[in-house]
Amino acid sequence: MHGFAYKNGSLHCEDVDLSALVQEHGTPLYVYSAGTILDHYTRLDQALEGVEHEVAYAVKANSNLSVLRLLAEHGASFDIVSGGELFRVIKAGGDPAHCTFAGVGKTREEIEYALKQGIYSFNVESAEELRYLDKVAGELGMVAPAAVRVNPNVDAKTHKYISTGKSENKFGVDFEAISDLYARAAEELPNVKLRGLQMHIGSQLTSIKPFVEAVEKVTPLVKQLKADHGIEFWSIGGGIGIVYQDSLESGSVDWWDSKSEQDRPLTLAQYGDALLPKLKDLGLKILLEPGRAIVGNAGVLLTECLYEKKGSAKTFKIVDAGMNDLIRPALYEGHHEIVPVKEPGSERVKVDVVGPICESGDFFCQDRELPDFQPGEVIALMSAGAYGFVMASNYNSRPFPAEILVEGAEAKVVRKRQTLDDLIAGEA
Numbered sequence: 001m002h003g004f005a006y007k008n009g010s011l012h013c014e015d016v017d018l019s020a021l022v023q024e025h026g027t028p029l030y031v032y033s034a035g036t037i038l039d040h041y042t043r044l045d046q047a048l049e050g051v052e053h054e055v056a057y058a059v060k061a062n063s064n065l066s067v068l069r070l071l072a073e074h075g076a077s078f079d080i081v082s083g084g085e086l087f088r089v090i091k092a093g094g095d096p097a098h099c100t101f102a103g104v105g106k107t108r109e110e111i112e113y114a115l116k117q118g119i120y121s122f123n124v125e126s127a128e129e130l131r132y133l134d135k136v137a138g139e140l141g142m143v144a145p146a147a148v149r150v151n152p153n154v155d156a157k158t159h160k161y162i163s164t165g166k167s168e169n170k171f172g173v174d175f176e177a178i179s180d181l182y183a184r185a186a187e188e189l190p191n192v193k194l195r196g197l198q199m200h201i202g203s204q205l206t207s208i209k210p211f212v213e214a215v216e217k218v219t220p221l222v223k224q225l226k227a228d229h230g231i232e233f234w235s236i237g238g239g240i241g242i243v244y245q246d247s248l249e250s251g252s253v254d255w256w257d258s259k260s261e262q263d264r265p266l267t268l269a270q271y272g273d274a275l276l277p278k279l280k281d282l283g284l285k286i287l288l289e290p291g292r293a294i295v296g297n298a299g300v301l302l303t304e305c306l307y308e309k310k311g312s313a314k315t316f317k318i319v320d321a322g323m324n325d326l327i328r329p330a331l332y333e334g335h336h337e338i339v340p341v342k343e344p345g346s347e348r349v350k351v352d353v354v355g356p357i358c359e360s361g362d363f364f365c366q367d368r369e370l371p372d373f374q375p376g377e378v379i380a381l382m383s384a385g386a387y388g389f390v391m392a393s394n395y396n397s398r399p400f401p402a403e404i405l406v407e408g409a410e411a412k413v414v415r416k417r418q419t420l421d422d423l424i425a426g427e428a
């Protein structure tokens, strides 16, 4: 479910007409629906009702301050991966005591900053990092709260760049090595308090099976760690996939109802229903780290068609957004549904939608049947709320697009479009 739909012949975000937004703010333009973000957050929170839990939003998915503030105001915790993300959470009014810090390469500076801010847990990814954490904490006269990330060696069956729970991935500590690591830490590392266990097997998982497999595999381990070391939480990570194909239709209740049970993508309720019975009697606080499931379908990238170029082999629609603004198609062959902002007729054409960047990988779709649209018209790249703006770059010296947050009939600029002067700020 999401807040994007055609009304009176024009695509709207909640009650705001996107063509009016484009007139005022130009393109490329990211637009987010606050209602959708909160709806997804609340559904996930409710899906885990019945067990003590926290929904720690994965800041990396969309770290705009206003998005973080919205979630902080509604009680979210946060999963961060850098000192920069912690800084953003604090600026947005989030509570460091409800932050977990993930990532394989935390620097001394980041560790010190997070220790001083009093975060809930360092989610540590190697024995070496745990030792270093102990050293830094000791030097500051502090005790670092920590959890080790277990790599359960489960196949998440997602794109290889976003699969993280197999032994060949760089993430976490081998399942078989965890017990020994906790035992050694208890003896040798006085400045670390191991208070939990963490795992995350990958992103954009569209089946419940790998989640269930990982939870079942790791359950005996958390029970043992609780008995031996008194751990208090288990973070089962993020990774819940969203609808990318048909993502405009999927916003309506009818669409969900019209799908047979097995054709429906994983819903937040199904996720909760499948996992809750396995988690609720462990006596542990359960943490989730969802990113995409909360913000993915809550955002679009609007871009104007500049030219239509008919080559001998293909028709190219050249738009003013590029892979520097939304890199998912280039990097992961990510599919984003493309729809014109002006409600289209039934005519469809097979096209490549491409950006202005000097790279062949700069495309948003290839050989796709789309409703026809012409130069001067604006299209929406759907489901761009997660890993969209946050992965943008200034490649080809293109300024960052603006970001807008919509709440009902109100649209606020939550990040100004970069100017040419911004582009060179700090350079000599």
Ligand code: LLP
Residues within 6 Å of the ligand: 058, 061, 079, 102, 103, 162, 200, 202, 203, 204, 237, 238, 239, 240, 289, 290, 291, 292, 293, 328, 332, 386, 387
């Ligand atoms: N927790 C940890 C430790 C993670 O590494 C991630 C994502 C998450 C939680 C949140 O995962 P989510 O619920 O959003 O799937 N840029 C890629 C996705 C990279 C995900 C990285 N880690 C994409 O655009 O598909």
